[in-house]
Amino acid sequence: MDVEKKVLEMLKPKREEYELIENVYKKIAEKIEEKASSSGIQVEVTLQGSIAHDTWLSGDRDLDIFVLFPLTMTLEELRAKGFNILLEAAKEIGRYELRFAEHPYVRVFLNGVEADLVPAFKVPDPGKIVSAVDRTPFHTEYINKTLTPEDKDQVRLLKKFMKTIGVYGAELKTKGFSGYAVELLVAKYKSFRKILEEASNWEIPIFINTLENVDWEVFKKKLRRKYPDSVIYMPDPVDPLRNVTANVSLKTLSTFILGARCYLNSPSIDFFNAKPQPISIDEVVKHSTNRCLVVLKYTLSDPPPPDVLWGELQRVETNVVNLLNNRDFEIMDSSTWTNEKDVAYIILEASLCSIPEYKLYIGPRVTVRERSESFISKHSQNEYGPWIGKDGRLRSLRKRRTYSIVDALRELASEYNSPPHLKPITPSVSRLHLEIAEEIVEKGGYAWLVEFVLKKPSWMAKCTG
Ligand SMILES: Nc1ccn([C@@H]2O[C@H](COP(=O)(O)OP(=O)(O)OP(=O)(O)O)[C@@H](O)[C@H]2O)c(=O)n1
Numbered sequence: 001m002d003v004e005k006k007v008l009e010m011l012k013p014k015r016e017e018y019e020l021i022e023n024v025y026k027k028i029a030e031k032i033e034e035k036a037s038s039s040g041i042q043v044e045v046t047l048q049g050s051i052a053h054d055t056w057l058s059g060d061r062d063l064d065i066f067v068l069f070p071l072t073m074t075l076e077e078l079r080a081k082g083f084n085i086l087l088e089a090a091k092e093i094g095r096y097e098l099r100f101a102e103h104p105y106v107r108v109f110l111n112g113v114e115a116d117l118v119p120a121f122k123v124p125d126p127g128k129i130v131s132a133v134d135r136t137p138f139h140t141e142y143i144n145k146t147l148t149p150e151d152k153d154q155v156r157l158l159k160k161f162m163k164t165i166g167v168y169g170a171e172l173k174t175k176g177f178s179g180y181a182v183e184l185l186v187a188k189y190k191s192f193r194k195i196l197e198e199a200s201n202w203e204i205p206i207f208i209n210t211l212e213n214v215d216w217e218v219f220k221k222k223l224r225r226k227y228p229d230s231v232i233y234m235p236d237p238v239d240p241l242r243n244v245t246a247n248v249s250l251k252t253l254s255t256f257i258l259g260a261r262c263y264l265n266s267p268s269i270d271f272f273n274a275k276p277q278p279i280s281i282d283e284v285v286k287h288s289t290n291r292c293l294v295v296l297k298y299t300l301s302d303p304p305p306p307d308v309l310w311g312e313l314q315r316v317e318t319n320v321v322n323l324l325n326n327r328d329f330e331i332m333d334s335s336t337w338t339n340e341k342d343v344a345y346i347i348l349e350a351s352l353c354s355i356p357e358y359k360l361y362i363g364p365r366v367t368v369r370e371r372s373e374s375f376i377s378k379h380s381q382n383e384y385g386p387w388i389g390k391d392g393r394l395r396s397l398r399k400r401r402t403y404s405i406v407d408a409l410r411e412l413a414s415e416y417n418s419p420p421h422l423k424p425i426t427p428s429v430s431r432l433h434l435e436i437a438e439e440i441v442e443k444g445g446y447a448w449l450v451e452f453v454l455k456k457p458s459w460m461a462k463c464t465g
Pocket residue numbers: 048049050051055056057060062064135136137139140170178179180
């Protein structure tokens with residue numbers, strides 16, 4: 001408990017931070033209102049997300065500003081005219097970027113604060129939403145009526161814990177828990193401790209009832225039908241058929257479950273404080289001697305939005321692993337990382353970087369007449385055989401076209417099925433070596449590389465003692 005008290009002191013935003021945020025918000029809101037009224041459109045500027053819920057962490061400087069437009073506009077008008085108002089405001093506020101997820105928005109920077117300006121519709125109830133962002137004001141209303149100030153501190157603890165073990169964030173990069181998912185867990189179980197106790201006993205898939213007055217067994221079936229691949233189900237109280245944790249992956253959920261058990265066994269500040277593992281890049285590379293670590297590097301010229309990019313990379317990673325498996329390389333682990341700007345990497349670990357030059361084919365017994373004849377003719381051009389083994393089966397040895405994994409990857413490059421944004425560029429392929437490791441570090445991928453090579457997240461040390 002002491003640990004949590006201490007941590008909470010660090011996590012609660014200071015008064016100056018509240019003031020800074022408040023000031024920035026006011027300036028931005030005024031500018032947007034000015035631009036809207038001069039184009040004759042009635043808008044409501046609202047603060048949403050963790051700032052509005054008061055569940056943000058000290059040091060975070062992200063404002064979610066949702067600008068609500070009347071339903072008399074069409075979605076096209078919202079995304080053109082509405083968006084344009086925000087853009088015009090942003091231009092007069094400071095540095096800005098155009099962003100989009102499934103919906104366009106503007107990110108603007110002012111006094112060290114980052115604010116997302118999101119155009120949305122003002123809808124009377126969550127059943128009438130036009131796009132997903134219209135749901136957000138209802139989340140804010142729900143959280144503020146449900147969580148007490150003490151609950152909100154528990155949210156901060158859980159968010160920070162999840163960030164440290166790498167399971168916070170619903171984006172494809174993490175496939176973890178969104179801020180709203182954390183808030184709903186606290187709404188249900190009240191304390192950080194209780195949530196970890198629950199999680200340490202979760203089975204997969206796990207269903208968490210966040211609803212009142214439903215026949216839960218029936219409802220579970222509905223959720224499962226709508227989200228057949230989810231590993232954790234938590235209906236959104238403002239829109240019950242939506243699974244808030246739909247994007248949580250099996251790896252992320254497993255990490256959370258084990259992390260919860262480890263923390264309960266030996267609570268420590270290390271679970272709230274992501275420390276880079278103390279290892280030099282030279283040593284990391286030394287760990288790769290006598291192992292087969294291979295890096296594929298993509299140079300990006302015009303990267304798409306992060307979620308699109310990560311999705312594409314993860315798909316390529318899966319394809320690459322499958323293609324290598326089909327070629328008899330045993331892939332023990334693989335991972336993807338990108339700085340979302342100019343470079344992306346896929347790293348693989350195979351049990352062997354070179355497989356035998358000759359592949360053994362085992363055929364039928366000679367008594368199975370037709371199949372043995374076809375085996376003989378199919379393998380007649382092989383370097384060795386056919387011969388008959390002690391088991392009475394036909395055998396043959398054929399020379400492989402490639403037996404080094406690097407050659408195989410170069411040869412297969414055209415078959416990775418690289419999606420649009422990676423397509424024009426074939427990756428460069430090499431075994432992990434100092435220069436490429438240094439480059440990955442320089443691009444910001446140190447933690448990713450170290451974890452992949454050492455194969456043990458830093459918090460795991462607390463589990464094994
Ligand atoms: N996968 C997501 C992402 C966002 N939202 C909505 O968008 C708001 C803001 O999203 P975001 O900034 O990602 O989360 P926060 O709750 O603000 O948490 P954080 O402290 O990490 O910013 C959330 O409250 C939620 O209503 C959502 O419903 N589902």
